[in-house]
Structures are given as C-alpha cells and as structure tokens.
Amino acid sequence: MSASEPSPAWRLVGTDGDGEIAVVELDGAGAEISRAGVTSGGLIELARTHTDDVRWVWSDTARWYPPLLAAGARVRRVHDLRAVRAILRTAESVPESARLPTHAAWSAPAAWEEAPDSREALFEVETIAARDAPSDLASGHREFAAQLAALDAASGRLRLLAVAESTGALVAAEMRAAGLPWDVATHTRLLDETLGERVGGSRRHVDAAAAAVRTALDDPDVALDSPPRLLRALHRAGLAVSSTSKWELEDLDHPVVAPLLAYKRLMRLLTANGENWIATWVRGGRFRPVYVPSGVVTGRWASSGGGALQIPRSLRPAVRADPGWLLVSADVAQLEPRVLAGMSRDRAMARAAAGTDLYAGIVSTGVVTTRQEAKIAVLGAMYGATTGDSGRLVPRLRRAFPAAMRLVDDAAVAGEEGRVVSTWLGRTSPSAGSAFTRSQFEASLDETDAATEKQARRRARDRGRFTRNYVVQGTAAEWALCWLAETRRSLLALTAPGAEAAASGPAQSGAPHIAFFLHDEIIVHTPAELADQVAAIVTDAAARAGRLMFGEFPIDFPLDVRIAPDAGKP
DNA sequence: TGTGTTCGCGCG
DNA sequence: ACCGCGCGAACACA
Numbered sequence: 288m289s290a291s292e293p294s295p296a297w298r299l300v301g302t303d304g305d306g307e308i309a310v311v312e313l314d315g316a317g318a319e320i321s322r323a324g325v326t327s328g329g330l331i332e333l334a335r336t337h338t339d340d341v342r343w344v345w346s347d348t349a350r351w352y353p354p355l356l357a358a359g360a361r362v363r364r365v366h367d368l369r370a371v372r373a374i375l376r377t378a379e380s381v382p383e384s385a386r387l388p389t390h391a392a393w394s395a396p397a398a399w400e401e402a403p404d405s406r407e408a409l410f411e412v413e414t415i416a417a418r419d420a421p422s423d424l425a426s427g428h429r430e431f432a433a434q435l436a437a438l439d440a441a442s443g444r445l446r447l448l449a450v451a452e453s454t455g456a457l458v459a460a461e462m463r464a465a466g467l468p469w470d471v472a473t474h475t476r477l478l479d480e481t482l483g484e485r486v487g488g489s490r491r492h493v494d495a496a497a498a499a500v501r502t503a504l505d506d507p508d509v510a511l512d513s514p515p516r517l518l519r520a521l522h523r524a525g526l527a528v529s530s531t532s533k534w535e536l537e538d539l540d541h542p543v544v545a546p547l548l549a550y551k552r553l554m555r556l557l558t559a560n561g562e563n564w565i566a567t568w569v570r571g572g573r574f575r576p577v578y579v580p581s582g583v584v585t586g587r588w589a590s591s592g593g594g595a596l597q598i599p600r601s602l603r604p605a606v607r608a609d610p611g612w613l614l615v616s617a618d619v620a621q622l623e624p625r626v627l628a629g630m631s632r633d634r635a636m637a638r639a640a641a642g643t644d645l646y647a648g649i650v651s652t653g654v655v656t657t658r659q660e661a662k663i664a665v666l667g668a669m670y671g672a673t674t675g676d677s678g679r680l681v682p683r684l685r686r687a688f689p690a691a692m693r694l695v696d697d698a699a700v701a702g703e704e705g706r707v708v709s710t711w712l713g714r715t716s717p718s719a720g721s722a723f724t725r726s727q728f729e730a731s732l733d734e735t736d737a738a739t740e741k742q743a744r745r746r747a748r749d750r751g752r753f754t755r756n757y758v759v760q761g762t763a764a765e766w767a768l769c770w771l772a773e774t775r776r777s778l779l780a781l782t783a784p785g786a787e788a789a790a791s792g793p794a795q796s797g798a799p800h801i802a803f804f805l806h807d808e809i810i811v812h813t814p815a816e817l818a819d820q821v822a823a824i825v826t827d828a829a830a831r832a833g834r835l836m837f838g839e840f841p842i843d844f845p846l847d848v849r850i851a852p853d854a855g856k857p
Numbered sequence: 858t859g860t861g862t863t864c865g866c867g868c869g
Numbered sequence: 870a871c872c873g874c875g876c877g878a879a880c881a882c883a
Contacts (some may be wrong), residue, residue, distance in 0.1 A: 298865055513879060534870090539867060555866060560878055583873060589867085594875055597868040620869090670871035677871070756872035761867090806869045806873095 290406055295320055297366070300330065300351060306571075308360035309424055313344075315433050321430075325558035333783060334360035340465060342366055347420040356464040363779065367453040368430050369420040373581065374452060375437050378445055380713045382600065385440035385661035387433050394839035424828050432840040434806070439711065447835065448712035448765060452581065454772040459578035459588070465800045466573025467595075468812055471565055473853070478561060482553055493553045499546035511550055516577035559594065560602055569594040572609075578804075585761040586714050586768075587806060596805055604855035606803070606810065611819040617798075617825045617848045618808035619770075621645040624665050624691075625844055626762045627780035629837035630711040643845040655680060663767040668692060669759050671699060695755045702754025703747040711836065716754055723750055734803055762836075763807070766844070769835045771804055773828035778811070781820060803854075818850045 483491030582589025667677030
C-alpha cells in the first residue's frame, strides 16, 4: 500500500456499461487518473508490455487471468477482490467501523447466513461467489475503495495476507495453465508392477489377493467391496471387529488380515489412480487439476478434479520433467510446530527446532525419550488429543514449552466457549454454528437432562479441537503462501530482466515455473541448466517467508531439496 | 434412474 | 482417535 504518487499505483480492469473491457489507472489512494476501453487483444497486449510494479485489480483471478495466460501473457502483481473480500468480511482485526459494506451482488446468500454450520452451504456460497463476483468497473471500484479502507484500518499483517492471498490466486491459475509434467509410461509401468498384468478385465495381483481372502475366510462368495457385507463375513469367521477399516484390521492376528489389507491397497490404487484416471486427467503429458486457493476454511488450498492433493507417494515417479528439464522438489520438515513456535514466541521450542529435525531437538531437551514419542506428543498437542499415548505425553510438552502450549490451549478454550480465533496474519475462523449455539443454550437450561448436557459437552470439545488446530494449520498455510509468493517473484526476476521475457508464457519461453504446490511442498519445473539457481531461489524464499511472518524471531524453516528428472522420493 | 449419505483411504 | 480435505463405491431412498 504505497503513498500517493504521480504515477499509477493500481490498474483496475472490468467491464463497462456495454460489457466492453475498460482499464482504469488509479493513484495510491485509489483515485482515478485515466480510463481507456480496450479489446481483449488489447488487454493481452497491456499485460505483455506493462511489466512494471503497478498492481492489477480485478474481480476474480479465475475470471480474468486464464485468457491472458493462454495468450502467453503474465502479470506480476494483483489484488484479487473476491479473495481479499473473503478474508476481510470476517477478519477480527478490521475495526467495526471499517467493515465491508454488504453489497447485494458480493454478499453471501441468505442460506449461508442462516445455516453457517452447514459445510454444504459454505461450499455452495463459495461457488456462487466465485461465479458471481461482479466484474463491472463500477462495482469493482467501489469494492476496491472499501477494501483499501478496511486494510488501512487493519493490521500490517492482514495487509500482508491480502497480498499473499492474491499472489496465490495467480500461482493457482499459472499452475493449471502450465500443468504438472506427467509421464504416462512410468505411471503405467508402476500400475503393472503393483497390480500385476491385466487378465481379462482384472489384474493378476488383485485377483490373487481376493482369492487369498476368500480362502482364509472359507467363503467363496464374500463381497470384498461392500463394507457391511464384508463386516458380516469377518464376524462369521470369528473376528470381533466393529468396522472393516485398515487400522482396526492391522491389530488382528488372523490369516485373512494380510491378503485383505493387500486387496484394499491394490483396489484403492486401481480405482483412484488407475487407467481410468489417466484417461480422464492426463492430456499431452500434463496433469491439469483446478486448484482452489483457500478452498479449506483454514486457508489451505483445495483442489477439484483428479484428486491433485492426494496423489499417492508411490506414483510420484510419474511426475517427470520434459527432456532437457529437471524438477526441483522442496518440502519443509515439521512446518506446523515451527509456525507454532514462531507465533507463540516460544524460545525453548524455537531452540528445539534449530536443527533440521524438530522431533530430535525435542528429544535432546529430555522431555521425551524417543523421536516417535516427540512426534506423537507434538501432533497430539496440535490436534487436541486427550487419550492414549498422545494424551499422556502432551502434559510433558506443556511443562517444556509453556508459551506454545498456552497458545493452542487458549485457542481450544475460545472454541469451546463459542468464540472465533484468528491465525497469525489475521484470517478468522468461521463463527460457531447454530447447532453449536442451540446445543449450549439447551444444556444451560434448568430442566436440561444428562443426554443434552453430554451432547453439548461433546460439541464444545469438538469445536475446541477445531479452533486449536485452526490457528496452527492456518498460520502454516500463510507461511506456505509467503514461500510460494517469494519463490514466484524470484523466478520471474531470474528469467525476466526485460519486458520481452516476461511477455512469454513459461513453457514457450523456456522459463522455470512452479508446477505443483501441496501445503508444505513446492515443485518447480525448470530447464536443467537453471536447476541449481532455482534450488537456491526456493531455499532463499523459505528464509524470506520466515522473516515476513515472524520478523527476527529465531525460528528456522529447513527444506529438503531434491533436483532430479522425477519427483519421486528415494 | 437419479440424488444424497456413509464408509474408507489417499494426502498434508 | 486426534485436525483439515477430495474422491469412488456401495447403498438407501425417492
């Protein structure tokens, strides 16, 4: 948010009264400097030639950016009105006086206001909001002015979040346009190795596992794909299980266990990522999912189509660079406890995180004796575990890292009491739903019964675990967004010192591009000769993200970086 | 025949 | 059992 300058600070694009595209240059305060109508070709030309630091403003990146990308044009910086509005509408750090006005066209439908505890309603609203974000100039200008005022009145951290969120929207569109390089031959080979070769309409190893299950159960007709019928078959065989789930079967000592688990594993791969998946989702050597930035309430990304965020690790070798290109794969170890240390300013925890292995660092403080115990304790602290090994170990963590634990414990109490919580940069959790509120009210009445009280306590605990995890998962998502944005910025600077290079799309110009992003992991597809520089950029971006988020507080974000033709892990 | 729910499992 | 997701298959029901 720069001060008023003679040159334009913002470039608002939208449609005019006739549905034609117009571009308005705005000064730092958001006041109009000039206005011009353009054709769609003219807009592309504008994006190609204007590689300055003027920030584009538009209603929705998913609406405006794909055509530019298809024409090989990219923009450097953007303010995405839809994405920023979603943050500002609920952010606690925006004072009441600066809250966004409810414009009919932007606001959520009544269904959402009335049923805030319905995940389905939320999904509907987000879908409608994305489709219906008004793209006309007048709405955009009015909305932008309101957002600038709200951001001015909010914290600097929320302004950082608005920028990071908008940049994330750019990356999501760019990743879809570029696609993830996917080698069908490798994928097919992995399927053949794991599932066995095709026999008729089936697979050899799948058939063998199914036959072994039927033998072990002495039941030639057992239905393996129907949980209820399989459960009855297990009961007939004398197995005392309440479900057919993997974790329950693992503990049993019975000859059916091994082949049944194998069958489940193979069938999962076949149905989720078999030939059908390849035929549906891979075209021209690229997997192109739709990424949905902030599709998760915590601010994490979601995806739509092809299960982009659930690609099994066993198929990672099918992510394969083009000839002459390489993949730089980087992920950060134990991201969530590291951001917890940063946001709680817990110096003891930061010291434990100083090496590359936070869990080993915790062991060396003496609070637990093994790495596995450290891991279970930390995950339990962030998820709100109360029972088992995890619940038993958490109190030790509370003594060793009081500041960190107080932060998550406070978040849990807030949730149990029906309050909202916010991430480090200021994304605020959804408010308690009507079912929660009604339940707590009914339990508070004099004539309440034990069942109602029990139900209310359970709902309170459930919401407490959600808000406890929200602050950590959401802040981790913010760190990752900063990392992504810093990586993108440096990659652009690496290959686009002049206007010409920036004018070309990534694949056409031979420039490195972000090909995949998954919570705490980035994959860059790059010409081989630039791979070392890209690895340095990704590493440096992680350090920058840490400073953007937590200033000089000494918390490390060490990366595992791998340069290879494929994205498999050795 | 189509629609919505539940289970189970992949990812972090 | 302790957070957040997407997706496919089976199934209940219209």
